[in-house]
Amino acid sequence: MLDVHRLRIFRSVVASGSVQAAAANLGYTPSAVSQHLTALQRETGLALLVRAGRGLTPTAAGHALAAEADRVLARLGAAESLVADLRAGRTGALSIAYFASVGAAWMPLVVRRVLTELPGVRLDLELREHIPDSREERADVQVVVAGTAFDPGSGFTAHHLLDDPYVAVLPAGHRLAGQEEVDLADLADERWVDNDFARGWCRANLIEACTAAGFSPAFRVEAHDYPTAVAFVAAGIGLTVLPTLGAAHLPHGVSRVRVVRPTPVRSIHVVVHDAIAHTPAARTTLAALREAAGSANER
Incomplete structure (x- = not known):
């Protein structure tokens, strides 16, 4: 078993590039650091470091072990934090991942x-658009967008929160502004x-709905997020056409109109470990x- x-x-040593620098950073003597390195290479049976000028550089095996060590030490750090929480009488820690529009609309109220x-x-929050493939990298709770037949994987349970229909966000003076709804096909020739x-x-959900309506939207501007796209509209x-949740706070003069025939809809779920x-x-x-999803449904 490797010594942590x-x-x-x-x-x-890998991070600092030399035994002397690592010893100074750790508060050890250079000879103590060298002894630990020798012991580690003996335990693994691998050459992990080679001389490079006055310093050291990892071999291919050393690079691989350093990357794995990062993951091991990160998990150990999480365990140490948990122990500290329990000793202090705290109720523990919870990691929550969420996507951008939920972060702006729901997370402040949820966290409060x-x-x-x-x-x-202690809450550890992370902005994340996709569920990681590795179970170890997944959050305790993650808010995700997925289809109705969504399978969160073994060891996790998905709870449906909200079906979020799309709306068209229109600039001031647009010919369709003020209407309650608009056919998606009526937007085919717009910018x-x-x-x-x-x-x-x-985005794939929107493109599929446009295809069902008989056209492919011609994007004149490629924006990276909902607030930026809305700013271009203003x-x-x-x-721009986006989920209702992403159009919760619009600038003055910008309006939103329900999109129908068809109405693209995204389903929002929360996945709990x-x-x-x-x-x-x-x-x-x-x-x-x-509660946040219920309030959004009422608007």
């Missing part, structure tokens, strides 16, 4: 409720502003997200 302490020292009801909990740099599920450059689903932090977060 030696992995830390090895990783410091969790911290109000559970002031000892379109794209709003999804990631080319993810939301400048009179064109229109089964191992922590029973904890107060996870239950409170899920309840707060359901």
Whole structure:
């Protein structure tokens, strides 16, 4: 079994480029660092470092071990944080991942409720558009966009929160402004502003709806997110079509109109790790997200 302490020292040498620098950073003597490196190479049976001028550089095996050490030490750091939370009597930590439009519309209220009801909990928030393939990299709770037949994978449970229909966001004075709804096909010849740099599920859903309406939108401007696309609309450059949640806060003069025949709709789910689903932090977060989704549905 590899010695974690030696992995830390090895990783410091790789990062600093020499035994002397690593020793200074760690508060050890150079001879102690060298002894740990020798022992690690003996344990692994690998040449991990080679001389490079006055310093050291990792071999191919050293690079691979350093990358794996980063992951091991990160997980160990998380475990140490958990132990610190338990010793301090805190209710633990919860990691939450979410996509951008939910972050702006829901997360401040969700976080406020969790911290109000559970002031000892530590929340680790991350903006993330996709679910990682690796289980170890997944958050305890993640808000995602997915289809109705969404499978979150073994060990995780998905809870449907909201069906979010798309709307057309129009500049002031547009011929369709003020209408309650507009056929998607009526937008075929308009100047379109794209709003999804990631080319993810939301954009694919929109393109599929446009195809069903008999056209492919001609994007004049490629924007990377909803607020930027809306800013282009406000400048009179064109229109953009996006989920209602992304059009919750529009600048003066910009209006939104429901899109029909067909209406693109994205489904929003929250995926909860089964191992922590029973904890107060996870239950409170899920309840707060359901409340936020319910409020959005009423608007």
